[in-house]
Structures are given as structure tokens and as C-alpha cells.
Amino acid sequence: MTQDTERRQSYPQVGLLIDGTWIYDRPACHHVENPSDESLLGPVPGATPEDLARALTAARKGFETWRRVPMAERAALLRRTAALMHERIEEIATVITLEQGKTLPDARNEVRRSSTFLEWDAEQLQRSYGRIVHTDGPLDQLVVREPIGPVAAFTPWNVPLSAPSRKISGSLAAGCSVIIKPAEETPATACLFARCFIDAGLPEGVLQVVFGDPAQVSETLILSPVIRMITLTGSVGVGKTLTGLAARGMKPVLMELGGHAPVLIGPDVDPAGVAAMASAAKFRMAGQLCVSPSRFLVHRDVYEPFVTEFARGADALRQGDGFAEGIDMGPLANGRRVEAISALVEDARDRGARIAAGGKRVGNKGHFYAPTVLADVPLEADAMHVEPFGPLAACVPVADMDAALSIANSLEVGLAGYIFTNDFAEADRLAAALECGSVAVNNFGSPGADAPFGGYKESGIGREGGMESLDSYTISKTIMRRAARV
Numbered sequence: 001m002t003q004d005t006e007r008r009q010s011y012p013q014v015g016l017l018i019d020g021t022w023i024y025d026r027p028a029c030h031h032v033e034n035p036s037d038e039s040l041l042g043p044v045p046g047a048t049p050e051d052l053a054r055a056l057t058a059a060r061k062g063f064e065t066w067r068r069v070p071m072a073e074r075a076a077l078l079r080r081t082a083a084l085m086h087e088r089i090e091e092i093a094t095v096i097t098l099e100q101g102k103t104l105p106d107a108r109n110e111v112r113r114s115s116t117f118l119e120w121d122a123e124q125l126q127r128s129y130g131r132i133v134h135t136d137g138p139l140d141q142l143v144v145r146e147p148i149g150p151v152a153a154f155t156p157w158n159v160p161l162s163a164p165s166r167k168i169s170g171s172l173a174a175g176c177s178v179i180i181k182p183a184e185e186t187p188a189t190a191c192l193f194a195r196c197f198i199d200a201g202l203p204e205g206v207l208q209v210v211f212g213d214p215a216q217v218s219e220t221l222i223l224s225p226v227i228r229m230i231t232l233t234g235s236v237g238v239g240k241t242l243t244g245l246a247a248r249g250m251k252p253v254l255m256e257l258g259g260h261a262p263v264l265i266g267p268d269v270d271p272a273g274v275a276a277m278a279s280a281a282k283f284r285m286a287g288q289l290c291v292s293p294s295r296f297l298v299h300r301d302v303y304e305p306f307v308t309e310f311a312r313g314a315d316a317l318r319q320g321d322g323f324a325e326g327i328d329m330g331p332l333a334n335g336r337r338v339e340a341i342s343a344l345v346e347d348a349r350d351r352g353a354r355i356a357a358g359g360k361r362v363g364n365k366g367h368f369y370a371p372t373v374l375a376d377v378p379l380e381a382d383a384m385h386v387e388p389f390g391p392l393a394a395c396v397p398v399a400d401m402d403a404a405l406s407i408a409n410s411l412e413v414g415l416a417g418y419i420f421t422n423d424f425a426e427a428d429r430l431a432a433a434l435e436c437g438s439v440a441v442n443n444f445g446s447p448g449a450d451a452p453f454g455g456y457k458e459s460g461i462g463r464e465g466g467m468e469s470l471d472s473y474t475i476s477k478t479i480m481r482r483a484a485r486v
Contacts, residue, residue, distance in 0.1 A: 007094055007323065011041045014187045016051060016211065017194050019058035020204030023051065029212050030184035035101035035331040035367045036321040044187045046212040049220070055179050055208040056226040059150040062177035062205030067147050069203075071126050074173060078122040080200035082115040085193075092161065092192050097322040099186040100160055101330040101367070102285045104323055113448070114165035114193075117465070120449035121173035124469050128174070133478075142479040147175030148252070149228030151473065152221040154214075154242065156234050157333055158288045158389075160186035163233040163256075164193055166464045168207065172197075174473035176229070179208040181217050185333060222246055229473065232256070233290075236413065236458050243461070254462040254472040256454055259415025260294055260387045262408035264430055266401055266421030267299040271306035274420050278393070279313030281444035283329050283371045287391040288337070291416035291438070291446045294388055296395040297404035303397040307375045310393065311357035314371035319362060331367040332390055338367050341390040344383045345372060348394065353377040358391070385411065401430060409435045414456030418444060437463075 014032070015022040029046030033039070047055070066074075085092065093107035102110075133141035151171045155163035164180055171178040182190035194209050210217060221227055222245040230246045231254040232239055239257040246253045265274060282293050298306050322330035332338050338361060345359050358372030369391055377383055377394040384394055384407075398404045401421075408417060417436035421427050431439045437455040438447050447453040452463035462472045 007098060010094070011098055012095065012188050012191060014042060014044050014191055014211070016045055016047055017191070017207065017209040018051060018055045019061075019208070020198070026051070030187075032099055032185065032187065033334070034098055035333050037366050041098060042188075044184050044211050047210040047217065052210060052212075052217065052220045055210055056150075056221070056224050058205035059177045059179050059208055060226045062203065062207075063147070063150050065203050066172070066177055066206045067175040069175070071128075074175065075122040075125055077197075077200050077202060078118045078169060078173060081196045081202075082118040082122075084196040084199055085111055085115045085118075088192070088196065092189065095188045095192060096160055096186070097330070099189060100157060100333055101322050102288075103327050103330050106285055106330075107322070110159060110161050114161045116449040117162075117165045118169045120465070121169045121469055124467070125173040127467075128470055128474065138482050138484050140481050140483065142481055144477050144479065145470075145474040146477055148473055148475045149176060150226050151176045151178040151229045151231060152218075152227045153178055153180040154218065154230075154232040154234060154238075155180065155182050155190070157183035157185040158285070158290075159233075160189035161193055164190050167231050167233075168193070168197070170464065170469055170473050172202070172206065174470045176473050177206045179210060179221060179227075181210050181212070181214070181221070184211055187211055218242055219245060222251070223249060225249070227251065229254070231472065234258075239458075239460065252472065254464070255460040256290070256464060257413070257415070257458065257460045258387050258389075259290055259413050259436075259455060259459050260385075260411055261291055261416040261418065261436075262295045262297055262404075262434070263293045263418040264401060264404040264408060264420070264434075265296065265298040265302065265306060266419075266423065266426065267301040268422045269302060269420050271302040272309045275306050275309035276313055277444060278310055279317065279371075282393045283314065283317055283391050286329050286332050286369075287393075288333060288389055292389070293416075293418055293444060294393065295384060295408070296393055297398050297407050298395060299401065299404070300397045300399060303395075307356055307373065307395050310395070311373045311375075314357040314373050314393075317371050319368060319370070321366075329371060329391065332369055333367065335367055337390050338369050341369050341372070341388060341392050344386065344388055344392055345374065348374050348377050348381040348383045351378045351381045353381060353383075353394075356395075379407065387413070401426065405430060405433055409433070412457050413459045415454075415459040416440070416446060
């Protein structure tokens with residue numbers, strides 16, 4: 001038996017988790033596919049209306065239990081769960097690569113990064129302070145933060161552990177129960193994550209995991225009076241739909257939505273050095289990251305050498321099955337992404353763009369598309385307006401950095417942005433003017449657990465991480481207290 005066969009045979013059974021019980025015997029709503037070879041890994045049971053009703057009842061009961069658990073005990077459970085994630089890193093990372101396709105080292109890094117969210121929130125929940133507001137009269141005003149209530153969470157396929165970890169960790173740290181609907185394309189990762197919480201001692205009913213028809217599940221959960229708050233990591237379109245449902249019940253939302261990350265490259269940089277960094281960042285996880293750099297706005301003085309080196313770096317990347325040794329980039333997660341990238345490339349080429357690297361599907365088995373660099377992309381091309389969410393980089397020459405800034409801010413999304421210049425005053429000016437929730441200067445980093453993350457404009461509402469990590473899951477209550485006898 002080959003190692004690949006052993007991995008596929010070890011793929012865990014996917015189930016619904018409702019009130020502490022795993023349920024496997026529901027009709028399949030989806031069949032999970034390995035994106036490297038298009039083989040089927042297993043079915044995903046879909047929740048029935050009765051299952052969703054029981055999940056809501058369990059979440060209400062679980063909230064009443066969990067909200068009364070002392071902060072120190074909640075923090076200890078998050079730490080135990082994080083420790084189990086480290087112990088099970090190979091099992092979880094293997095499933096991530098099977099389901100999503102990213103390289104095994106990237107999958108391991110996702111497990112490690114996800115555990116930091118739990119570790120941070122374990123500390124942050126003990127810093128969720130209240131305050132006393134004194135008045136001139138006989139009253140004192142005591143302001144406290146309380147858990148908002150049961151949370152409905154929706155997460156995508158591209159970061160099948162990282163996105164659930166942010167939402168479940170924040171909910172539980174604040175004292176809320178949570179029902180999560182992960183993506184049906186990557187369900188086993190979420191199930192293994194849930195098992196870590198259960199094995200760490202989380203009480204029954206505090207965490208539910210459900211799958212099913214996205215429209216039916218989201219409408220049932222969001223419109224239920226049990227749910228008090230909604231959070232999503234996903235596309236702008238889905239975010240608007242869920243926010244509209246939430247508005248019908250006046251429920252707050254936390255939305256981390258799509259972007260189209262601009263990269264502003266000044267005339268004073270080493271174009272080869274920046275291009276090498278760009279190749280590594282752009283094609284990491286096949287570009288299927290919300291913070292993936294995608295619009296490269298390059299000063300004309302360094303444009304040609306940058307594009308040449310960027311394309312050379314893209315061509316040098318090794319693409320293949322995520323388990324293979326020495327692979328830089330795995331497949332796209334599904335056939336839809338291959339079709340979407342192909343359409344963007346064809347549109348750009350028809351409008352006069354030049355394909356400097358890639359620009360084609362690779363092989364006839366699996367969802368592989370070559371790392372692609374487009375040069376001289378017209379501003380009206382779809383690639384400049386539609387987030388590629390794949391291995392496609394669009395390069396545009398600009399006369400100066402004000403032109404780059406204007407193009408960068410021209411869209412109604414603003415999640416991540418990047419600036420490369422050796423002029424520190426210029427870096428400060430551009431960072432202040434760039435309409436993005438996170439800005440990296442002379443690097444392609446993104447905020448970790450200890451800093452807030454979210455978007456401007458249509459890229460979202462609210463922030464995850466940092467001192468703000470529990471804000472969306474708690475609500476302020478003011479208690480006006482009269483000290484005198486009555």
C-alpha cells in the first residue's frame with residue numbers, strides 16, 4: 001500500500017456535532033474531492049431542519065451553562081485545546097492538504113497559526129475589563145462586558161482551520177456558545193478541530209458543527225431568535241446576503257470579506273529583490289488567500305526589471321501534489337477556481353495584456369493552473385476589478401506613486417495592501433492614505449493573533465484579533481447604582 005493510499009484511507013468520517021453527539025447517518029449534501037487528483041474522499045452529511053432546530057436548542061442551553069464558567073476555567077480550556085492541536089498537528093495538517101490541496105508545510109503552518117488565536121484569546125478574555133463612571137450626584141455607573149449570546153459562524157474552504165479557530169476561539173473566550181457551518185469542501189478539518197475542544201473538556205451544547213445547503217442553513221440559523229450574533233469569513237456577495245438576513249432581526253455582524261490587495265512599488269527599490277519576495281508571497285497557497293497580493297502597481301523606472309524577475313520567479317516554482325517533497329505550490333481547491341482564473345487571463349489578453357509567465361492550465365488531472373504573471377494590464381480588464389483568488393498577478397506601470405495610490409483606492413474593497421519604498425516619509429504618507437485594513441511596508445506580512453484584522457469599505461465590518469478580538473462577541477451593559485439607602 002502506497003503512502004498516498006494510506007492517507008486517503010485515513011480520511012476521517014465527517015459528521016454533524018449537535019449537543020455533544022456526532023451524527024453520521026444523514027443523506028450526503030456534498031462529496032469531498034481531493035483537488036490534486038479529483039478522487040473522492042468521502043460524503044458530507046447534510047443537517048435536516050430537525051437537526052438545525054436541535055442545534056439551536058442545544059446552543060441556547062449551552063450558552064446558559066458556558067456563560068457562568070469562570071474566566072480562568074474558560075482560558076484553561078482554550079490552552080488545553082491549543083496544546084491538543086500541537087499534539088495532533090500531523091493528523092490535522094494531512095487532512096487539510098487532502099481536502100484543500102495546499103502543501104503539507106503550509107498546512108502545518110496553518111495549524112500552528114490557528115493555535116495562536118486560542119492562546120491569545122485565553123489571555124485576552126482575562127483583560128476584558130469593566131469600569132466605573134463617577135457622576136456628580138449620588139449615582140455611580142458601572143460598565144461591564146457580557147457575552148452577547150449564541151453565535152452563528154460561517155467559514156470558507158481556503159483556510160479551513162484558521163477561520164474557524166478565530167471565530168470559535170473568540171466566541172468561547174467571551175462566554176458565548178457557537179454553531180459553526182464550515183465549508184462543505186473542507187469539512188473534516190473542522191471536525192478534527194471540534195474534537196480538540198471536546199477532548200479538552202468543553203461542555204455539551206457549547207459548540208455545534210453543521211453542514212448542509214448554505215442558503216437553508218444560514219437562513220434558519222440567522223433568523224432564529226436564539227442566535228444573537230453572526231460572523232462570516234467569505235466573499236463580499238455572501239457577506240451582504242448574511243448581513244441582510246441579520247438586519248431583519250437587528251443582529252450585529254462580524255464580517256471579514258474579500259479584497260484585491262494592491263502592491264505599490266516605488267522607483268527607489270531593488271526590483272529583483274522585491275520580485276523575489278513577490279513570487280513567494282503571491283503564489284503561496286496558490287494565491288487563495290484573502291490577503292494575497294494581486295494588483296502590482298509599479299513605478300515605470302523599475303517596471304521592466306521587476307516584471308522580468310517576477311515572471312522568472314513564477315516560472316521557477318515547482319507545482320504538484322501538496323504531499324510531494326520540494327513542492328512550492330499545490331492545486332487550486334476546485335475546478336471553479338481554474339475556470340475563473342482562465343477567464344481572467346483570457347479577458348486580460350484580449351484587452352492587450354502580455355502573459356509574462358504561466359497563463360495556462362497544467363496537466364489533465366487535478367485542478368492545477370500555472371503561476372501566472374500578466375504585464376501591461378489595462379485598468380479596464382476584469383483582473384483589475386475582480387479578486388482573482390488564485391495564482392494570478394496583474395502588473396501595471398505607473399508614472400508616480402500618486403497614480404498608484406489612486407488605482408489602489410479605486411475599488412470598493414480594501415482588506416490588505418502593500419508598499420515597497422526606501423523613502424520612509426513616502427512610506428508613511430502612502431500607508432496613511434491607503435484604504436485598507438492592514439498595510440505592510442517592505443514586506444508581505446499580515447496581522448497575527450496580537451493585532452486586529454479586518455477591512456475597509458466592502459471588505460468587512462468589525463475586527464478579529466488583537467485587543468479587539470472579543471469586542472464583537474460581547475456587549476456593554478451600564479448599571480447605574482445608588483449608594484444611599486432607599
